[in-house]
């Protein structure tokens with residue numbers, strides 16, 4: 001190993017309490033990106049981050065404006081052009097903590113109970129950002145940085161990153177690198193180091209079905225005009241067959257089949273049917289036959305209606321019924337094609353007794369990262385060093401818009417990891433960060449930076 005990893009690990013251990021107290025400061029800023037009155041808090045969070053990254057000794061640190069909340073950017077390229085360049089992605093925005101009554105303590109007054117730190121954003125994603133900062137700080141203290149680093153910390157991840165693609169286009173020239181480290185994916189358990197190599201893509205369609213020009217008395221018009229709720233419900237019900245297969249024509253045509261090796265690997269993950277039952281609280285699972293729950297989550301597509309808005313309790317046939325139809329996509333599905341197939345379904349199913357329109361639709365494709373890439377190999381080695389066992393490779397059923405955008409716009413793969421556990425309550429009340437896992441994660445990131453430098457082919461000039 002180059003430089004001095006042992007010294008860096010020692011620095012990381014010594015700085016742990018100080019870093020924890022800094023994380024508590026960071027968490028006390030309610031940077032809720034969806035709060036229209038929250039601009040001052042978002043600005044406080046970007047100022048805090050710019051200051052913290054500047055104190056790492058980075059040469060160029062600034063909050064770059066977007067059409068929404070700013071992206072914090074910091075670069076340190078002193079390792080030189082022959083060293084690898086890693087983009088460290090994170091997001092400083094958090095989900096709303098409402099309803100506050102469900103929390104056992106103030107979401108913006110971080111408190112340690114047992115082994116965990118409780119606060120909104122502790123796991124998603126401020127704790128992960130601080131683990132990266134702590135690791136970089138430890139390496140900087142031990143000697144020159146062995147790799148070039150660029151922090152890219154956005155403020156709109158929880159909104160689906162609506163302005164991130166525009167940001168990447170605008171600053172494309174300065175965002176070059178070898179790959180992105182994204183610590184927003186978590187791990188399967190405290191003793192189960194995990195590297196995610198796949199994410200599902202996403203498609204979202206807002207739909208309106210309308211009938212009469214205004215709400216009508218259901219006594220005068222019941223049985224005379226078609227109720228938009230009925231037309232919409234029937235259309236939604238037709239999205240799946242009785243077994244749970246999606247019925248949209250050609251929906252599965254482009255789905256990349258799992259290899260027998262992948263299926264064996266997925267079967268060995270510590271996620272059996274019982275764990276899905278326990279974590280979901282349902283009495284029986286549901287979904288496409290012929291695939292296990294792990295396969296259905298990570299490698300098969302799904303269609304879900306996530307919102308319906310229609311009618312009232314006032315004995316009237318409503319003028320309209322609204323729904324949001326979503327799809328989680330897998331390689332090699334194309335969101336535009338999925339949109340066309342849904343439109344065909346709507347044309348076929350919605351009767352001429354009502355009208356309909358699409359209010360908005362958007363989507364991005366699934367992503368897979370090459371497991372043999374230098375970034376994945378360096379992280380895998382670093383995790384094995386810290387946990388004493390090889391990490392599990394896993395496909396996540398979730399979707400991170402920024403990952404697809406980084407791949408499409410900059411051509412950069414993301415290495416997905418993170419030190420949030422499945423019970424971290426991200427987005428829910430009593431969000432927490434498991435501190436022993438967080439400390440191990442910081443050490444793994446220190447080792448990762450050194451392994452990455454070692455993985456480089458020797459300089460041909462030397």
Ligand SMILES: [Zn+2]
Nearest residue numbers: 124158426427
């Ligand atoms: Zn989140």
